[in-house]
Amino acid sequence: MSERLSAPTTSYEHPADFSEYRTRDGSYTLYSPLLDERYHSVHGAVQESFHVFIRMGYAATSAMPLRVLEVGLGTGLNMLLTWVEADLAERNVEYTALEPYPVPPALLAALDHPAGLELPERRATFLDLMALQEGATAQPSAHFRFQLSTRKAQQIEHIDAFDIVYFDAFGPANQPEMWTLDVFQRMYRALAPGGVLVTYCAKGVVRRTMQAAGFTVERVQGPVGKKEMLRATKPL
Numbered sequence: 761m762s763e764r765l766s767a768p769t770t771s772y773e774h775p776a777d778f779s780e781y782r783t784r785d786g787s788y789t790l791y792s793p794l795l796d797e798r799y800h801s802v803h804g805a806v807q808e809s810f811h812v813f814i815r816m817g818y819a820a821t822s823a824m825p826l827r828v829l830e831v832g833l834g835t836g837l838n839m840l841l842t843w844v845e846a847d848l849a850e851r852n853v854e855y856t857a858l859e860p861y862p863v864p865p866a867l868l869a870a871l872d873h874p875a876g877l878e879l880p881e882r883r884a885t886f887l888d889l890m891a892l893q894e895g896a897t898a899q900p901s902a903h904f905r906f907q908l909s910t911r912k913a914q915q916i917e918h919i920d921a922f923d924i925v926y927f928d929a930f931g932p933a934n935q936p937e938m939w940t941l942d943v944f945q946r947m948y949r950a951l952a953p954g955g956v957l958v959t960y961c962a963k964g965v966v967r968r969t970m971q972a973a974g975f976t977v978e979r980v981q982g983p984v985g986k987k988e989m990l991r992a993t994k995p996l
């Protein structure tokens with residue numbers, strides 16, 4: 761049977777029932793019973809974020825400054841991990857995140873990713889970053905600059921503007937309109953030549969959609985609980 765993505769006929773409605781959920785590495789994510797969807801893998805939010813976006817993405821690139829586009833900021837875990845890495849390596853990072861459905865501040869405070877990572881000193885600044893107004897920029901440390909946008913993936917219009925895309929959408933079953941050729945073409949155009957896109961997803965149909973958009977795609981080692989994930993490169 762060939763794999764297919766269901767046609768994106770209905771428009772996505774973000775449920776209001778997301779609440780805290782403890783994953784197997786002890787870190788927390790959000791879970792919605794209505795959507796039956798989580799912001800991270802049940803096998804571990806931190807281990808998944810670190811593996812997919814830092815180890816297989818950030819650390820596999822050499823651009824300096826590194827211009828990151830995150831599609832789906834969510835609870836901000838990828839952003840926090842990248843900020844920490846940038847400071848440790850003294851690597852300049854310019855991080856732009858898209859999030860049309862911001863997580864309520866009270867839920868972000870309860871999740872408390874900085875405390876989970878034993879970085880309580882970053883808590884107040886992290887929450888300030890997560891509450892930035894549309895288009896506003898902040899520089900929380902010498903090596904990290906952050907900009908937040910409420911625009912959707914379907915509205916990406918940048919050209920050659922980023923070195924890496926962290927594509928962290930909900931899965932194709934719940935949000936097929938995130939995994940279309942049009943969205944991958946937008947992310948392809950947004951990347952500079954040689955730029956990479958990483959995602960936890962390893963579906964064959966997603967890999968073929970990326971290839972149709974122009975990417976060269978590799979299947980690489982997945983995070984705990986998943987054999988593979990995808991890394992796509994825009995040819996030079």
Ligand SMILES: C[S@@+](CC[C@H](N)C(=O)[O-])C[C@H]1O[C@@H](n2cnc3c(N)ncnc32)[C@H](O)[C@@H]1O
Pocket residue numbers: 772774798799800809831832833834835836837838839858859860861862911912913914928929930
């Ligand atoms: C898997 S979660 C992201 C997890 C996140 N990176 C984190 O560290 O918590 C998917 C995110 O995509 C966001 N999203 C939904 N529709 C979107 C759209 N059209 N464009 C961009 N992001 C969208 C959701 O609100 C949600 O925050």
